Amino acid sequence: MALRLVTRNLRNRISPNLCSASLLHSHATSFGFKEVREEEKSQMVGKVFSNVASNYDLMNDFMSAGLHRLWKDRLVSELSPFPGMKHLDVAGGTGDVAFRILESVNSIRRRALQDPINDDLQEETWIHVCDINQNMLNVGKNRALERGLGEDKSLVWVQGDAEALSFEDNSMDGYTIAFGIRNVTHIEKVLTEAYRVLKRGGRFLCLELSHVEIPVFKELYDFYSFSVIPRLGEVVAGDRESYQYLVESIRRFPPQEKFASMITDTGFQKVKYENLVGGVVAIHSGLKI
């Protein structure tokens, strides 16, 4: 066991630069298992999400048997939102994570109002939802109205690119990206931008589909991914291609440890990850100090 650890460390130490450069390059030019030009990837991903936007949440429910709700709940409880927080949810188009954060903050606020000792809640909570795809944002805005959060001024919908955010340095207490980082062209740029906009003490949290290593479960998961999901996409959303891209892009994304080391390289500290459902999903977190 110790030997495996040592060799793994040696391997990591000897060729981290070579490894990460080639991995990043391959991520930038991979569209699932297809090879594309870097400049094209962003456009192709954009088309995928424009196609799936209207059925996005329904498909999520189908594919994960409703589990994605629990995963997002877990992400938000890891975040521990507080009133007065300035938060940025990237690639959060349909608003799932943002709504949860807002509801959590509101419930803390309600509880605090019952408490006579009540100071500095005057500070405004801002939850920015940033997405590159306007269709996804529109779906999100409609969902907010349905949930009765349409009038809540804390929610701010912004169209923008995760690789080049329009927010100021050191302006955010929290940064989340749920099921979005897989789709970007340059992961390291997104991480750098995240680091830039976070304040000191701010946390980066990433919820993403990841790699399963458990022997029998891995085979079952692969079967489910490659045989069931594209078929489901075809039947429910009428779009097999997009869901084929989805499952392929999961496999091309760096595994948990690799991604964690990328986060550490950006400058985050106390980087750790937590596997859910045996590695189907992982929550990576980092602290900016």
Added chain:
Amino acid sequence: MYRTVVNRILLSGGGRRLLRQPDLRTVISSSRFSTTTETQTIPNRPLNPPDSSSLSSSSTSFQTPPAAGDVPRHERKNPRAEYEGEQARVLQASLRHVLRLGWSEKAMIAGAKEVGISPSIVGSFPRKEAALVEFFMDDCLQRLIDRIDSGEELQNSTPSQCIYKLVRIRLEMQAPYISKWPQALSIQAHPLNVSTSFKQRAMLVDEIWHAAGDETSDLDWYVKRTVLGGIYSTTEIYMLTDSSPEFRDTWLFWIIGERCF
């Protein structure tokens, strides 16, 4: 506990405790980040004394060790010390808000704001309020050790007097927080936190016995610490409802309790 046993073996009778020896953790490096996952475990370094995982003190005499349940590894020493140092600063500042806000996340958020760090950092503490309480316990232990090392009060005392003085010093450190101490005790008793708080109390009791000059190395070693731990805890609980000036009744309670044993 283990550390003091090892120290006693290494030292020849009655030398200084080597609690401040350079920590073996920094010599051995392994992978750079921690996981809290059910599948991935990075093995704990075998030479790491198990009880040190509970310490989160920022005092320079202890190498700042990992928080309980969390196993951070960073190859560069400075970044690791940085976030742990900042966490300690936040916790220290939070203590000033405890009387008003209790041992709670609110106090920690207030502490973070006071220090100029985003309150998001509170989310990164493994068990939030428990982290604050454990920090305080470690801090008190450290201050107690400093008092022991400075040595003036314990000269020419019998072991029994020594123990009385040390327990009194230690309980007086809690006196400023006594109105909120029941909350701290209930946090410590929570199943998730009970193992860490048990370890901290074990260390405290061990330190006190060691300062009183205890040299036993048989079953008595355990018996003495268990008994002291028991009397200490009951005295602590008695103190919660003691409204006599300067807790006079509590010290009386202690003396009676000790006589019984």
